Amino acid sequence: MNAELAIDAVDLTRRFGAFTAVDGITFNVRAGEVFGFLGANGAGKTTAIRMLTGLLAPSSGGATVAGHDIARDAERVKRDIGYMSQRFSLYEDLTVRENITLYGGIYDLSSRDIRDRTKRMLERLGLEHAADQFVRAIPLGWRQKLAFSVALLHEPRVVFLDEPTSGVDPITRRQFWEMIYEAAAGGTTVLVTTHYMDEAEYCDRISIMVAGRIGAMGTPAELKTQFSAESIDDVFVRLARPVAS
Amino acid sequence: MNALLGLLRKEVYHILRDRRTLVVIVALPVLQVIIFGYAIRTDVDHVRLAIVDPAPDSVTLAIRARFGAARVFETVAVVPRVEQLETLFRRSTAQGAVVFEAGFADRLARGLPTGLLIIADATEPNTGSIVAAYANAVVQGYEQETMPPSTAVRIVPSVRMRFNPTRESSNLFVPGLMAFVLTIISSLMTAISLTREKETGTMEALLVSPLRPWQIILGKVAPYLVVGFASVAGVILEARLVFHVPLRGSLTLLLVEGLLFILVSLSLGILISARTSSQRVAMMGALVGTMLPTMLLSGFIFPIESMPWPLRAISVVVPARWFVLVARSIMLKGVGLSYLWRPSLVLLVMAVVLLTASTRAFHERLDG
Numbered sequence A: 001m002n003a004e005l006a007i008d009a010v011d012l013t014r015r016f017g018a019f020t021a022v023d024g025i026t027f028n029v030r031a032g033e034v035f036g037f038l039g040a041n042g043a044g045k046t047t048a049i050r051m052l053t054g055l056l057a058p059s060s061g062g063a064t065v066a067g068h069d070i071a072r073d074a075e076r077v078k079r080d081i082g083y084m085s086q087r088f089s090l091y092e093d094l095t096v097r098e099n100i101t102l103y104g105g106i107y108d109l110s111s112r113d114i115r116d117r118t119k120r121m122l123e124r125l126g127l128e129h130a131a132d133q134f135v136r137a138i139p140l141g142w143r144q145k146l147a148f149s150v151a152l153l154h155e156p157r158v159v160f161l162d163e164p165t166s167g168v169d170p171i172t173r174r175q176f177w178e179m180i181y182e183a184a185a186g187g188t189t190v191l192v193t194t195h196y197m198d199e200a201e202y203c204d205r206i207s208i209m210v211a212g213r214i215g216a217m218g219t220p221a222e223l224k225t226q227f228s229a230e231s232i233d234d235v236f237v238r239l240a241r242p243v244a245s
Numbered sequence B: 001m002n003a004l005l006g007l008l009r010k011e012v013y014h015i016l017r018d019r020r021t022l023v024v025i026v027a028l029p030v031l032q033v034i035i036f037g038y039a040i041r042t043d044v045d046h047v048r049l050a051i052v053d054p055a056p057d058s059v060t061l062a063i064r065a066r067f068g069a070a071r072v073f074e075t076v077a078v079v080p081r082v083e084q085l086e087t088l089f090r091r092s093t094a095q096g097a098v099v100f101e102a103g104f105a106d107r108l109a110r111g112l113p114t115g116l117l118i119i120a121d122a123t124e125p126n127t128g129s130i131v132a133a134y135a136n137a138v139v140q141g142y143e144q145e146t147m148p149p150s151t152a153v154r155i156v157p158s159v160r161m162r163f164n165p166t167r168e169s170s171n172l173f174v175p176g177l178m179a180f181v182l183t184i185i186s187s188l189m190t191a192i193s194l195t196r197e198k199e200t201g202t203m204e205a206l207l208v209s210p211l212r213p214w215q216i217i218l219g220k221v222a223p224y225l226v227v228g229f230a231s232v233a234g235v236i237l238e239a240r241l242v243f244h245v246p247l248r249g250s251l252t253l254l255l256v257e258g259l260l261f262i263l264v265s266l267s268l269g270i271l272i273s274a275r276t277s278s279q280r281v282a283m284m285g286a287l288v289g290t291m292l293p294t295m296l297l298s299g300f301i302f303p304i305e306s307m308p309w310p311l312r313a314i315s316v317v318v319p320a321r322w323f324v325l326v327a328r329s330i331m332l333k334g335v336g337l338s339y340l341w342r343p344s345l346v347l348l349v350m351a352v353v354l355l356t357a358s359t360r361a362f363h364e365r366l367d368g
Helices: A045-052 A074-080 A096-106 A111-125 A140-151 A170-185 A220-226 A232-244 B002-017 B019-040 B058-069 B082-090 B104-109 B125-146 B166-200 B202-207 B213-241 B251-275 B279-297 B309-315 B319-333 B337-367
Strands: A005-016 A019-030 A034-039 A060-065 A081-084 A158-162 A189-193 A205-210 A213-218 B047-052 B073-079 B096-100 B114-120 B155-157
Touching: A005 A045, A005 A189, A019 A045, A019 A060, A019 A189, A019 A205, A019 A213, A034 A045, A034 A170, A045 A060, A045 A158, A045 A189, A074 A081, A081 A140, A081 B202, A096 A111, A096 A140, A096 B002, A111 A140, A140 A158, A140 A170, A170 A189, A205 A220, A205 A232, A213 A220, A213 A232, A220 A232, B002 B019, B002 B213, B019 B166, B019 B213, B047 B058, B047 B082, B047 B125, B058 B073, B058 B096, B058 B104, B058 B125, B073 B082, B073 B125, B082 B096, B096 B125, B104 B114, B114 B125, B166 B202, B166 B213, B166 B251, B166 B279, B166 B319, B213 B251, B213 B337, B251 B279, B251 B319, B251 B337, B279 B309, B279 B319, B319 B337
Parallel strands: A034 A189, A034 A205, A081 A158, A158 A189, B047 B073, B047 B096, B114 B155
Antiparallel strands: A005 A019, A005 A060, A205 A213, B096 B114
16 A cells, blocks of 8 residues: 555445444545544544544454554554544543653653653643643643643654544634644644534545545535535535435 | 553552542441441340349359459449349340349258349340340359259259350351452442543543553553552451451461452453443442342352352352352461362452453454
């Protein structure tokens, strides 16, 4: 498979009994791209991400992530990806520094690497003063940014963000997207799901899932032209409506 | 290895920072054993005894002295007339009474049957009959030691009950209780701590990481094993100091077996949490899955030998059944591993099976 492709899914399918959650999706994401993964609730986004991150085995079809086959090489996939879920992935009863150290250890970083990267990360986030505070004590917006930084701690080639900005104020969302661009500029591929359509416009390319299939895919501009819509919001509603009724 | 160490450290922080839970985990077993121990005990202690002695003489004084020496009784009053007992009983000043006939020593010396009345407060029938039995035993003890065995019984107590050595009940109950409280608390610890990670979402972060399922499970079990060990040590100490249960066998062996039993219970908790997704359900599962079988089928309260065979068959898979056997044998009989290798092996196999099953359950979770 193409080495330039960070994610290459071919006919990826997942069935739960009689229900097909993800129905033969084929798409690819280039290295360094910010790829928006859109869809209504229950459209199959989360199932697709769970397969790509090795949490769930595909029923048929397959994919490579960071060049590794997700079925045969799940362990190597896991080393090369980062993940941040819509739910909070840091331990609230550990301090900021302890959380970073924990995840650094889990990804087999050396103590020196952990120390250096912790220092840099805290500086970048402006969180030096809070390094030894419990995570539960710092504001939600900062926690999300911290969680994202921790997901990037081991310098993964692909990072999956599952609704990273839900429940965050607009200013923090903006800062969050700056961090995403920064990561992408550094060569990290970003696959992000979101419910905010304005965020979809920030992506290099997006795909919109409808009932387990990819209903549309392309750059935001392409999609707007294709559906002669004003905004991605319109595209989304037009795609989702026939299924909803 | 670095990853596992980090994971262990994190779990230790969780435990140490949740002080309230830690205190509960360590103190609860100790407290529960006290509460249950006293609730279940059929023994009586410090029974308030009144003595009616119309004409004190050498024999009545000697018998009175015996009552005074018995740990069960506390003489609260010595009065000359039976009528005076009424108030003492009404006010609950006395729970039992011993009434001597007048001219006690004299009648005995002349070989006449001599009456002695034992009265017990029967508001609590159980306690009452036990008090009577104890009092009777004190009198019999006096007779046996001071009179030649050939003499016909001449003191005639009017409560005729055989001495029932129920004082041993705590010896039987405490090892069972240890199993009971330890299994509940241990399975709860892992079940709750794992489902908490599922609820907060940190479990997903661990699952997408390169950590293997066995590492995640070891990272959970090992720290709680240490906490559980503290509970085991505390409960053993308590059995010894508070309930005076003898420890006739090896303390080391008992601690090791306790640790093994804790491991089985912790693994059970993990298996339960692998099948549930909320702390509440996990808590219910752990309670129901350990409390009822342990209470009913471990031989802790109801002897296994007297159960019908289907229940006996089920009891084989109840871990506590084996630990109760082991604990009782070590504490009361003082036997060693040469007699206990079989139940110990059963516990070991259970631990391995449960740990394998929970690791497997993690894999299954990955496959949805």
